Amino acid sequence: MIALAERTRRAWAGVRWYLREVSGEGRWDAYVARCAADGVEPVSRREFERHRDHLREHAAAGRCC
Amino acid sequence: MSTTTSTPPSPPAPRARRSPASIAVWVAVALVGATCWTVLALSRGESVSALWILFAALASYAIAYRFYARFIGRKVLRLDDRRATPAERLENGTDFEVTDRRVLFGHHFAAIAGAGPLVGPVLAAQMGYLPGTVWIIVGVILAGAVQDMVVLFLSMRRDGKSLGQMVREEIGVVGGIAALIAVFAIMIIILAVLSLVVVNALAESPWGVFSIGLTIPIALFMGVYLRYLRPGRVLETTAIGVVLLLLAIIGGGYVESWGLGEALTLDKETLTLMLVGYGFVASILPVWMLLTPRDYLSTFMKVGVIVLLAIGLVLARPVLENEKVTDFATSGEGPVFAGQLFPFLFITIACGALSGFHALISSGTTPKMVAKERQVMMIGYGGMLMESFVAISALIAASVIDPGLYYAMNAPLGATGGTAESAAEFVAGLGFSITPDQLTAAAASVEEELISRTGGAPTLAFGISLIFDEAFGGGLAAFWYHFAIMFEALFILTAVDAGTRVGRFMLQDTVGNVWPKFADTSWKPAAWAASAVVVACWGYMLYVGVTDPLGGINQLFPLFGIANQLLAAIALTLCVTLFLKHGWLRYVWVPAVPLAWDLVVTMTASYQKVFSSNPKIGYFAQADTYRDARDAGEVLAPAADASQMDTVIRNSTTNGVLQAAFALLVIVIVANAVLVWVRAVRAGSLPTTEVPAVPSTIVAPADFVATREEKAELAAWEAERREKAGAEV
Numbered sequence: 079m080i081a082l083a084e085r086t087r088r089a090w091a092g093v094r095w096y097l098r099e100v101s102g103e104g105r106w107d108a109y110v111a112r113c114a115a116d117g118v119e120p121v122s123r124r125e126f127e128r129h130r131d132h133l134r135e136h137a138a139a140g141r142c143c
Numbered sequence: 144m145s146t147t148t149s150t151p152p153s154p155p156a157p158r159a160r161r162s163p164a165s166i167a168v169w170v171a172v173a174l175v176g177a178t179c180w181t182v183l184a185l186s187r188g189e190s191v192s193a194l195w196i197l198f199a200a201l202a203s204y205a206i207a208y209r210f211y212a213r214f215i216g217r218k219v220l221r222l223d224d225r226r227a228t229p230a231e232r233l234e235n236g237t238d239f240e241v242t243d244r245r246v247l248f249g250h251h252f253a254a255i256a257g258a259g260p261l262v263g264p265v266l267a268a269q270m271g272y273l274p275g276t277v278w279i280i281v282g283v284i285l286a287g288a289v290q291d292m293v294v295l296f297l298s299m300r301r302d303g304k305s306l307g308q309m310v311r312e313e314i315g316v317v318g319g320i321a322a323l324i325a326v327f328a329i330m331i332i333i334l335a336v337l338s339l340v341v342v343n344a345l346a347e348s349p350w351g352v353f354s355i356g357l358t359i360p361i362a363l364f365m366g367v368y369l370r371y372l373r374p375g376r377v378l379e380t381t382a383i384g385v386v387l388l389l390l391a392i393i394g395g396g397y398v399e400s401w402g403l404g405e406a407l408t409l410d411k412e413t414l415t416l417m418l419v420g421y422g423f424v425a426s427i428l429p430v431w432m433l434l435t436p437r438d439y440l441s442t443f444m445k446v447g448v449i450v451l452l453a454i455g456l457v458l459a460r461p462v463l464e465n466e467k468v469t470d471f472a473t474s475g476e477g478p479v480f481a482g483q484l485f486p487f488l489f490i491t492i493a494c495g496a497l498s499g500f501h502a503l504i505s506s507g508t509t510p511k512m513v514a515k516e517r518q519v520m521m522i523g524y525g526g527m528l529m530e531s532f533v534a535i536s537a538l539i540a541a542s543v544i545d546p547g548l549y550y551a552m553n554a555p556l557g558a559t560g561g562t563a564e565s566a567a568e569f570v571a572g573l574g575f576s577i578t579p580d581q582l583t584a585a586a587a588s589v590e591e592e593l594i595s596r597t598g599g600a601p602t603l604a605f606g607i608s609l610i611f612d613e614a615f616g617g618g619l620a621a622f623w624y625h626f627a628i629m630f631e632a633l634f635i636l637t638a639v640d641a642g643t644r645v646g647r648f649m650l651q652d653t654v655g656n657v658w659p660k661f662a663d664t665s666w667k668p669a670a671w672a673a674s675a676v677v678v679a680c681w682g683y684m685l686y687v688g689v690t691d692p693l694g695g696i697n698q699l700f701p702l703f704g705i706a707n708q709l710l711a712a713i714a715l716t717l718c719v720t721l722f723l724k725h726g727w728l729r730y731v732w733v734p735a736v737p738l739a740w741d742l743v744v745t746m747t748a749s750y751q752k753v754f755s756s757n758p759k760i761g762y763f764a765q766a767d768t769y770r771d772a773r774d775a776g777e778v779l780a781p782a783a784d785a786s787q788m789d790t791v792i793r794n795s796t797t798n799g800v801l802q803a804a805f806a807l808l809v810i811v812i813v814a815n816a817v818l819v820w821v822r823a824v825r826a827g828s829l830p831t832t833e834v835p836a837v838p839s840t841i842v843a844p845a846d847f848v849a850t851r852e853e854k855a856e857l858a859a860w861e862a863e864r865r866e867k868a869g870a871e872v
Contacts (some may be wrong), residue, residue, distance in 0.1 A: 100249040101377040101439065115868075127374035131431040133237050136664050138648040141438075141634075141641035142255045142500045 105130070169209065176202030183273060183467075190462045193539045196276050197456055200535045204528045207284040212524040215289065219730040220296050222516040227839040229302045230512050239303070241841065242512040244521060248847075250512070251522050253442045254504045255291070256530045258337055258635045259494025259707070262599035264538035265606075266700060267491045268549065269479040271468040272542040274488050279538065282489075282496030283531035286737035290711060291501045292523030293718045293734055298506035299513055300833045306506045310717055310812065312832050313724065318815035322713055325808040326503065327649055329706040331677070332801070333500065334642045335684030336703040337635045338422075339695050342414045342685070343598030344628050348591055349407035350395035352414075354625060355632045356407075357391035358437070359421075365436035381439045388440060388633075392625050396590070411689045418639070419682035426643040426674045434640045441634040448630045452536045452607065458614035465542035465549070470574070478554035478573065479597075480697055481759040486748040490704035495534020497741060499710025501527065517845035525847070540606030541599075547577025548585055548593070552602050555694025556595040557781020566594045589624035597696045604628045646677035687794045692782045693765075701752060702798055708745045709809045715741060716816045723820050726828030742813070749806035753799055762799030766792045 098104035106126060113120040120126070179199035183191070216222045233239040242250070267275040298304055304312075307326055311319025345351045365384045373379060398404055409417075425433050471477030472484040480491060494500070505523060513519060541549065550573055551559060551566040559566040563579035563586075570577050586593040589608055593601065604627035611623040648664065650673040655662020661669045688695025718734035755761030758768040772779045773788040782788045823829045842860035844853040 096245065096249075097378055099243060099246040101381065103375060103377045106375050124374045127369070131370070131429070131435075134430050134435060137238065138641075138645045141638045142257050142259070142494075142498070142504055 102130075169206070172202050172205050176206060183276065186467065191467075193456060193461045193463055193543060196272065196463075196535060196539055197453075199276070200280055200532060203280050203284065204532065207288070208520075208524060208528060211284060212288065212292065212520045215292060215524075215733060216517060216520040219727065219733050220293070220519070222296070222519060223836075224515045224517050224845070225839055226516055227837045227841075228299060228513050228516060229510065229834070230514060231839055231841055232837055233302065233511075238508075239511045241514045244514060244518045244843065244845075245847065247509065247512050247514075247518070248522050248526060251504065251509045251526045252529055253445065254508065255498075255501045255526060256445060256533055257494070257638050258340060258600075258631055259498060259500075260530055260534035261537045261603055261631060262340055262700075263492040263494055263704065264534050265541040265599040265602050266479050266553070266696070267488055268465055268538060268541040269469065269477040269553070270472040270484055270488055272463055272465045272538060273467045274472060274484055275492055275538045276535065278489060278492055279496045279531055279534050282492075283527060286711075286715075286741065287495075287497040287501075287531065288524040288527035289733060289737060290497065290499075290714055290718070291505050291527040292519055294502045294714050295505040295510055295513075295523035296516075296519045297718065297721055299510035299516070299519065302834055303507060303511035304832075306502050306714060306717065309506065309721075309832075310713065313717065313720055314812065314819055315815045318812040321808045321811040321815075323649075323653065325713060325805065325812070326710065327646065327653075328801070328805065328808075329499070329710050330642060330646055330649075331680045332684060332699075332703050332706045334422075334639055334646075334681040335688060336696075336699050337638055338415075338418050338681065338685045339688040339699060340598040340600050341632050341635050341639075342411050342418060342689055343596065343696065344600040344604075344632060345409070345414055346411045347408055348628075349398045349404045350590065350625055351628050351632070352407045352409055353398045353403065354388075354391045354395040354629050355636070357394075358388065358440070358629075358633060358636070359433070361387045361391065362433050362437040362440065365439070366432040369436065370431050377439060380436065381443055384436065384440050385443060388444070388629070392622065392629055395625055396621065415682070415685055415689050418685070419678055421636075422639050422643050422682070423674055423678045425640040426647060426678070427671055430644075434637075434644070437633070437637050437640065441637040444630045444633055448607075448627070449533055449536070452540070452610070453532075455607075455610045455614040456536065456539060459610045461539070461543040461610055461613065463539075463542045464545050466546065476759070478550055478558055480700060481757075482701070482748075482751065486744045486751070487701065489744045490701060490708055490748050492534065493704045493707040493711075495531050495537075497708060497711050497737065498530075499707050499712070499714055502710065502714035514841065514843045515839070515845065518843070521846050537603055540603050540610060542606075543609055544602065544606050545577060545581075545585075547575045548582065548605075549602060550575060551577065551582055552593050552596050552605070553599075554595060555597060555697055555781065557692060557694065559595045561594055563594065588620045590621040591624065597694060599696070600628060600631045603631065643674060643677050643681075646680075647673040650676060687797060690790055691794050692787045692791055693794075694781075698794065698798060701748065702802055705745055705748050705752070705802065706805055708741055709749075709805050712738065712741050712745060712809050713812055716813050720816050720819050720823070721831060723823035724829040724831045725833075726823075728824065745809070746806065749802055752802045753806070762795045762802060766795040766799065769795070 095104070106123060109126060110120050175198060179195045179202060182195045183199060230239050230241045234241060264275050264279065294306070297309065301309060307319065307323050310322040345355060361384055364387075365380050368383070369375070369377065369380050398407055428434075469477070472488070475481060475483035475487075480487060489496075509522065513522065547570045550570050554569065559569045563582040566582060567577055567579045582593065585605070589605060591601070593605070596602070604624045607627040608620045608623035612618070612620045647670065651662050651664060651669055654673070660666065663669060684699070688699045691698050715734050715738035719731060719738055722728075722731045722734060751760050752762055756764050758765040769779055769782070769788050769791045773785065773792065778784060778788060782791055819829075842857050844850070844857065849857065
């Protein structure tokens with residue numbers, strides 16, 4: 079029973095991880111972790127996402143037929 | 144420049160001993176595949192379940208992936224994990240970035256898979272279900288997936304250079320310029336044909352217009368929400384968007400009772416103008432407002448529908464109503480598109496079997512994110528197999544529909560006459576039978592007009608509604624139909640936004656060579672002017688398709704299919720060139736066989752479209768026939784008056800000129816490449832622009848599931864890194 083619950087929890091965590099990574103939501107966590115490792119104060123979430131919007135603005139993201 | 148020498152001599156690749164269990168599994172997979180193919184090949188007349196196709200495909204993919212892709216990775220390309228990828232060497236947090244292989248697989252698949260694999264197979268169902276099935280599966284295994292994987296590899300070894308850049312540097316300036324023009328022109332045709340599919344699906348459909356129209360405010364809302372209210376909460380925003388999207392589909396069913404029916408019943412010309420206006424605005428708006436949120440929605444819908452369709456097929460176990468091989472395969476007189484099985488089946492189904500457009504994604508974006516070389520197999524080959532599976536599902540969805548209904552839906556208006564009675568008569572003339580009452584009942588079941596709804600999307604939507612209604616019950620056929628239309632229109636619109644932007648960047652970049660200021664993507668006058676040119680180009684072709692009395696899909700789809708596969712010819716020519724320059728003559732057949740096949744198909748098709756004296760096939764013969772009739776003062780059906788006669792003449796000439804130009808560009812590139820081939824074979828090998836090898840310091844598994852050894856290696860590497868980080872503090 080506990081094993082099953084544990085397995086479900088891990089599967090859910092895996093799905094959550096995948097969705098956050100694929101959607102790019104996890105980039106913020108990675109950034110915060112990197113700042114912590116480097117001992118740098120992270121910028122606000124809003125500023126961080128603005129920066130990513132700016133990068134996207136000037137990159138041609140290809141979509142196929 | 145040549146650098147293969149700098150790689151340390153590789154030890155024999157660690158070769159896992161094959162366990163008896165693994166052998167048993169692969170024998171079983173092979174048996175399942177062989178059984179399914181045998182049933183498909185030998186069935187005569189009796190009802191055949193669609194699951195035979197599904198499992199024939201899955202078993203074939205599994206075997207191709209396990210054996211052929213691995214052979215290409217190990218023996219041919221000699222993927223080397225000790226060599227650092229551009230993502231590792233040039234990591235900059237923006238375009239170069241080491242990405243988890245499964246995440247990158249998701250990104251790559253979302254980028255390559257669009258509406259193409261859903262439309263082609265539906266149209267190709269005119270020749271029966273078997274030819275399409277064989278081509279999709281054999282084509283992807285030997286051509287499409289090979290192209291994607293090899294181009295990804297070649298671009299990765301050159302720091303993610305684009306296809307055009309590689310052609311210029313490895314083949315020559317002439318080839319490079321031809322490739323640049325070809326890529327731009329082909330993209331315009333693709334955008335026009337995809338928009339045409341949307342216009343045809345939404346014309347005279349208030350429900351469709353309502354739901355698709357609402358996706359614009361929904362995306363705008365999501366954009367504002369993500370930018371100002373909850374920055375970065377993509378999943379939450381997407382969940383809200385999906386709920387709103389479903390409400391928009393349900394709401395569409397009440398459009399009539401809200402009295403909006405008339406206002407939202409739009410004809411094709413109006414829709415064309417709206418789409419062109421939308422395309423222009425969308426491509427100059429900041430991406431966070433419309434493009435990014437729409438992309439989240441369409442990716443979610445794409446994956447969701449594909450999963451649902453696979454489940455639906457297994458639950459519903461539909462029977463194939465289509466014939467195995469129809470008479471149109473040999474007579475070439477099918478109403479959906481003209482021409483015989485060879486070569487026209489192979490250009491009608493491009494995406495899903497061999498799609499040149501993928502070479503643009505496989506060079507450029509994806510190679511800059513690959514963590515380890517060996518992952519190229521999973522991302523390049525595996526991603527394309529997945530797209531092929533989508534094409535197979537679409538072929539099945541089109542083949543579970545009654546053939547009478549299929550032809551009534553897919554023949555142009557000039558042929559069916561537009562009423563249930565005249566359409567039933569037309570279908571009877573083809574040798575199939577359906578009564579006017581049956582046609583009316585089918586239309587009522589999804590609350591749409593179905594006669595002459597060409598373009599593939601309505602047919603696919605009808606097939607999906609049949610399958611889902613059977614699988615999940617509840618009498619929701621009309622909901623599922625509009626759900627499917629929404630899903631297809633949504634990602635066509637995303638492709639239109641994104642494609643227009645890509646075209647804009649290409650144009651700015653090209654003009655920037657002579658006028659550097661124009662290349663500045665944040666300079667508004669340049670951005671607006673370039674967007675306007677791109678939109679005008681595809682908008683004109685869309686208008687050509689929409690107003691064509693002979694049926695736009697019927698006329699333009701072959702142009703689109705040939706263009707896409709000519710792009711594949713360019714990509715495969717590059718692969719052959721680099722194989723010979725590297726001195727891999729022994730394995731040059733890997734890209735050369737698909738290239739030879741692709742050239743035979745596209746050149747035959749181009750030749751017929753340009754020179755055939757049959758006015759149904761040859762564009763110029765068609766223009767001549769109508770010109771002669773016009774000069775004699777006659778009106779030829781399906782044209783209704785003199786001005787429509789002029790339209791046919793103008794359109795057919797335009798299409799013919801474009802067709803000839805595409806083929807010529809490819810001939811120029813191949814001719815340029817042949818010179819390089821001869822030099823390379825004579826010299827044994829030639830220097831290439833491959834970047835020197837640098838030892839890799841990161842560890843990551845190669846395939847979807849990490850092996851036990853890979854897990855151990857990864858754990859050891861991570862422990863070592865932690866230790867180092869601890870020592871530094």
